[in-house]
Amino acid sequence: MLQNKIQEVFNEPGCAKNQTKSDKERKKGCAKQLQPGAAAGGCAFDGAKIALQPITDVAHLVHGPIACEGNSWDNRGAKSSGSRLYRTGFTTDINELDVVYGGEKHLFKSIKEIIDKYDPPAVFVYQTCVPAMIGDDIEAVCKAASAKFAKPVIPINAPGFVGAKNLGNKLAGEALLDYVIGTEEPESTTPYDINIIGEYNLSGELWQVKPLLEHLGIRILACISGDAKYHEIAQSHRARAAMMVCSKAMINIARKMEERYQIPFFEGSFYGISDTSESLREISRLLVERGAPAELLERTEALIQREEARAWERLAAYKPRLRGKRVLLITGGVKSWSVVAALQEVGMEVVGTSVKKSTAEDKERIKEIMGQDAHMIDDMTPREMYKMLSEAQADIMLSGGRSQFVALKAKVPWLDINQERHHAYAGYEGMVDLVREIDKALYNPIWSQLRKAAPWDAREAAQWLP
Amino acid sequence: MATVTVSHKACTVNPLKMSQPIGGALAFLGLAQCMPMLHGSQGCTAFGLVLFVRHFRESIPLQTTAMNEVATVLGGLDNIGNAILNIQKRANPRIIGICSTGVTETKGDDVDGYLKSFQAAHPELDDLAVVYVSTPDFQDAFQDGWSKAVRNMVDALVEPTAARVAGQVNFLLGSHLTVADIEELREMAAAFGLHATFLPDLSGSLDGHIPDDFSPNTLGGAGLDEIRTMGEAELTIAIGEQMRPAAEALARKTGQPYILLERLTGLEPNDQLLDCLAQLSDAPVPEKYRRQRSQLMDAMLDGHFYFGGKRIAIGAEPDLLWTLATWLTEMGAVVATAVTTTQSPLLEQMACQEVVIGDLEDLEARATDCDLLITHSHGRQAAEHLGIPFLRMGLPIFDRLGATHRLTVGYRGTRDLLFEVGNLLMANTHEHHPESWPLPGGDHARSQIAVG
Numbered sequence: 001m002l003q004n005k006i007q008e009v010f011n012e013p014g015c016a017k018n019q020t021k022s023d024k025e026r027k028k029g030c031a032k033q034l035q036p037g038a039a040a041g042g043c044a045f046d047g048a049k050i051a052l053q054p055i056t057d058v059a060h061l062v063h064g065p066i067a068c069e070g071n072s073w074d075n076r077g078a079k080s081s082g083s084r085l086y087r088t089g090f091t092t093d094i095n096e097l098d099v100v101y102g103g104e105k106h107l108f109k110s111i112k113e114i115i116d117k118y119d120p121p122a123v124f125v126y127q128t129c130v131p132a133m134i135g136d137d138i139e140a141v142c143k144a145a146s147a148k149f150a151k152p153v154i155p156i157n158a159p160g161f162v163g164a165k166n167l168g169n170k171l172a173g174e175a176l177l178d179y180v181i182g183t184e185e186p187e188s189t190t191p192y193d194i195n196i197i198g199e200y201n202l203s204g205e206l207w208q209v210k211p212l213l214e215h216l217g218i219r220i221l222a223c224i225s226g227d228a229k230y231h232e233i234a235q236s237h238r239a240r241a242a243m244m245v246c247s248k249a250m251i252n253i254a255r256k257m258e259e260r261y262q263i264p265f266f267e268g269s270f271y272g273i274s275d276t277s278e279s280l281r282e283i284s285r286l287l288v289e290r291g292a293p294a295e296l297l298e299r300t301e302a303l304i305q306r307e308e309a310r311a312w313e314r315l316a317a318y319k320p321r322l323r324g325k326r327v328l329l330i331t332g333g334v335k336s337w338s339v340v341a342a343l344q345e346v347g348m349e350v351v352g353t354s355v356k357k358s359t360a361e362d363k364e365r366i367k368e369i370m371g372q373d374a375h376m377i378d379d380m381t382p383r384e385m386y387k388m389l390s391e392a393q394a395d396i397m398l399s400g401g402r403s404q405f406v407a408l409k410a411k412v413p414w415l416d417i418n419q420e421r422h423h424a425y426a427g428y429e430g431m432v433d434l435v436r437e438i439d440k441a442l443y444n445p446i447w448s449q450l451r452k453a454a455p456w457d458a459r460e461a462a463q464w465l466p
Numbered sequence: 467m468a469t470v471t472v473s474h475k476a477c478t479v480n481p482l483k484m485s486q487p488i489g490g491a492l493a494f495l496g497l498a499q500c501m502p503m504l505h506g507s508q509g510c511t512a513f514g515l516v517l518f519v520r521h522f523r524e525s526i527p528l529q530t531t532a533m534n535e536v537a538t539v540l541g542g543l544d545n546i547g548n549a550i551l552n553i554q555k556r557a558n559p560r561i562i563g564i565c566s567t568g569v570t571e572t573k574g575d576d577v578d579g580y581l582k583s584f585q586a587a588h589p590e591l592d593d594l595a596v597v598y599v600s601t602p603d604f605q606d607a608f609q610d611g612w613s614k615a616v617r618n619m620v621d622a623l624v625e626p627t628a629a630r631v632a633g634q635v636n637f638l639l640g641s642h643l644t645v646a647d648i649e650e651l652r653e654m655a656a657a658f659g660l661h662a663t664f665l666p667d668l669s670g671s672l673d674g675h676i677p678d679d680f681s682p683n684t685l686g687g688a689g690l691d692e693i694r695t696m697g698e699a700e701l702t703i704a705i706g707e708q709m710r711p712a713a714e715a716l717a718r719k720t721g722q723p724y725i726l727l728e729r730l731t732g733l734e735p736n737d738q739l740l741d742c743l744a745q746l747s748d749a750p751v752p753e754k755y756r757r758q759r760s761q762l763m764d765a766m767l768d769g770h771f772y773f774g775g776k777r778i779a780i781g782a783e784p785d786l787l788w789t790l791a792t793w794l795t796e797m798g799a800v801v802a803t804a805v806t807t808t809q810s811p812l813l814e815q816m817a818c819q820e821v822v823i824g825d826l827e828d829l830e831a832r833a834t835d836c837d838l839l840i841t842h843s844h845g846r847q848a849a850e851h852l853g854i855p856f857l858r859m860g861l862p863i864f865d866r867l868g869a870t871h872r873l874t875v876g877y878r879g880t881r882d883l884l885f886e887v888g889n890l891l892m893a894n895t896h897e898h899h900p901e902s903w904p905l906p907g908g909d910h911a912r913s914q915i916a917v918g
Contacts, residue, residue: 034534036532036552037530037532037549037556038549039529040512040530042509043508043510065485066481067484067487067488067568067603068509068603069481070485071513073480073481074844075520075864088479089478089479089844090477090478090479093483094604099568099604109476129538130569159535162535382680405524406680409677
């Protein structure tokens with residue numbers, strides 16, 4: 001069953017990278033074979049949890065030993081406008097006896113306790129490696145619990161050892177498609193209802209975009225899954241159009257919702273000024289195509305014009321300070337060109353950008369923006385990164401937390417642009433914030449102090465005594 | 467004397483506990499030029515790594531045997547060999563510390579046997595020390611993983627000897643000690659002219675310094691050669707009950723005597739330590755510690771007003787719980803609620819009515835009438851719900867700076883902790899108001915007069 005799901009996800013026709021592969025390659029799956037002793041990154045369970053934990057009013061129950069939840073809970077930055085239940089860590093914390101006798105009863109009892117104590121609209125049950133190995137059938141337990149307690153209990157079958165984070169994202173999407181989406185009807189619908197898919201509201205980024213949509217009268221029927229409520233996702237099949245953010249994570253949801261419910265979607269980004277505008281345009285275009293009044297297009301253009309002007313005006317202040325500063329951009333590469341364009345606009349020079357997860361099309365786009373000799377980095381070891389930074393080949397590095405200390409120990413300014421970050425960088429507001437943060441990092445007075453040698457190590461000794 | 471209760475809920479809510487393998491991995495992070503590795507799925511390592519990065523704010527060397535589904539079911543011993551070869555090629559450490567996980571223990575890989583034949587087949591790796599420890603996730607907790615890893619380091623690395631070097635002393639350190647605590651102990655030993663070895667020694671690797679060059683392995687810590695000669699010390703001092711197995715292993719191997727100090731926060735335990743160091747070195751207790759002792763006594767005099775009768779809720783691993791609960795009781799506070807993660811001989815002796823092996827939901831439910839909540843950063847939600855002051859202690863502390871430089875041992879560390887806790891209690895004293903002292907019956911009595 002799980003193997004079929006995994007193959008199905010690997011065959012995803014909506015994935016640009018996948019379409020360029022041979023049958024044989026496709027069968028091998030998306031992830032490179034992991035090398036023992038030289039691997040890094042999260043597992044499929046981690047990916048599933050990242051994708052679904054942003055659903056705020058659901059109890060997220062992890063069926064496994066303490067490691068899977070105990071070592072990782074409440075560490076992801078998705079924000080909620082309402083319920084806090086998603087930040088509560090639930091786990092069966094299975095022990096040796098469960099491993100010997102099976103953990104299904106333990107799981108069933110745990111579901112009951114959660115419903116008795118917290119009465120959430122649904123319980124999501126995450127499978128992990130150990131119970132998968134001993135043969136705990138979480139689908140059967142969830143089915144029995146749903147029937148017994150008259151409440152949706154949803155199995156998320158993505159144990160860690162089946163693959164990497166990205167596969168887990170997709171398996172989580174499959175669970176929503178199989179068990180949640182389309183199971184409830186909304187009270188009312190409008191011609192302006194959309195879904196946003198693959199946006200997790202990290203640091204509240206959804207709220208940097210939502211006012212723009214609200215200004216246009218566009219309603220987010222469901223965001224999958226940032227700041228979402230269970231019922232919104234259950235009713236999301238009635239949206240008129242969808243935007244898929246962050247292409248690789250949840251493409252299966254977008255494509256299958258189009259197939260099943262005829263909801264057209266496009267792939268867009270809210271990072272960068274032009275990308276934000278383009279996404280707003282595309283949302284409006286799809287809605288008008290689906291029957292919304294055409295005047296929406298004009299209103300959208302008017303909003304874009306006004307907000308772009310406002311953003312550029314605010315960015316202009318930074319131009320003299322940032323002109324010529326060299327940036328090393330290590331992003332996982334999904335859509336680094338959208339950030340590249342914005343940084344160039346304020347006069348910064350991008351001296352290198354990672355393309356590890358970029359498609360051929362993305363790479364072409366980077367060349368267009370950065371020129372033919374664009375420095376594209378496929379996979380940089382920390383040692384190489386350290387060398388590049390300590391030789392002062394860049395003035396600042398933008399990356400995820402993993403390489404944070406490589407930059408900082410080389411005494412080079414660094415800014416977090418990964419999912420654990422504390423700042424929100426979406427929409428027009430977000431791009432202004434990003435540039436402001438870069439400016440703050442670059443011009444912090446600590447750098448000049450740190451780069452100076454201690455006086456006793458300096459070439460010319462200071463004279464202290466008269 | 468306390469009753470030890472195991473929480474009988476099926477579902478753990480808001481875990482206090484972390485897993486055994488990452489406790490073991492952290493112990494290995496206290497060895498120099500070491501690469502710790504979890505034998506499990508790559509997620510096992512990723513979660514531990516992120517946790518440590520957030521706590522220490524440092525790069526964390528931590529590898530994985532990257533078990534996939536097939537290897538997990540068919541057995542992943544070859545993954546260990548491949549991983550060792552890969553690590554050797556890429557990072558070239560002196561020590562690789564391997565901890566098993568739930569995934570590999572469910573299958574039941576015979577890692578010890580495999581490593582023997584692997585090492586025999588690879589004589590070129592003779593200079594590389596490999597230490598393995600069995601730490602299934604579905605048993606025990608973080609502190610146990612640390613304890614077992616240190617015991618196995620002693621077993622695998624210390625060389626048997628009958629030789630003794632005068633002035634040489636070993637410290638075996640529990641997982642609850644910070645970098646600052648280790649530095650304090652090092653300074654103490656040096657003040658008596660003793661030469662001390664610390665195992666594990668996080669103060670070399672995770673003290674947050676800026677190295678001159680990039681290294682993929684640990685940046686410092688207890689060195690392999692140093693560990694090998696630990697048998698030559700005159701005495702081993704183990705700090706924390708969790709270090710007893712390692713101390714006994716060392717004694718068995720070298721015939722060396724050891725003493726075990728259950729804690730180093732408070733007046734008396736530090737008197738004992740300094741007296742012991744004085745006897746060992748045959749030197750008087752240096753003036754600066756006499757002065758610090760006097761300062762601590764003065765702090766106790768100034769501070770005890772704010773501790774007396776205060777009800778404290780603590781969630782911590784057994785040795786940290788013991789340290790805090792005993793010291794707070796000595797200051798006149800009442801440990802109203804104690805929740806811990808795993809069994810320990812100390813639990814029954816704890817100075818409170820009940821010790822629960824449970825989670826933060828248990829702690830929160832029992833802390834409603836408390837004046838202070840003490841646990842790791844995950845207690846932030848509980849403290850918010852309860853509306854009481856919150857002291858972060860233990861690991862992880864990810865929402866405050868400087869967790870590793872928090873000093874709580876020695877006279878000086880005790881004094882600083884006393885001020886920190888005292889200030890939290892002081893800041894939360896309730897102002898009195900006209901209705902603070904109602905007569906029995908209160909409103910009822912008054913309304914009768916009004917009617918009459």
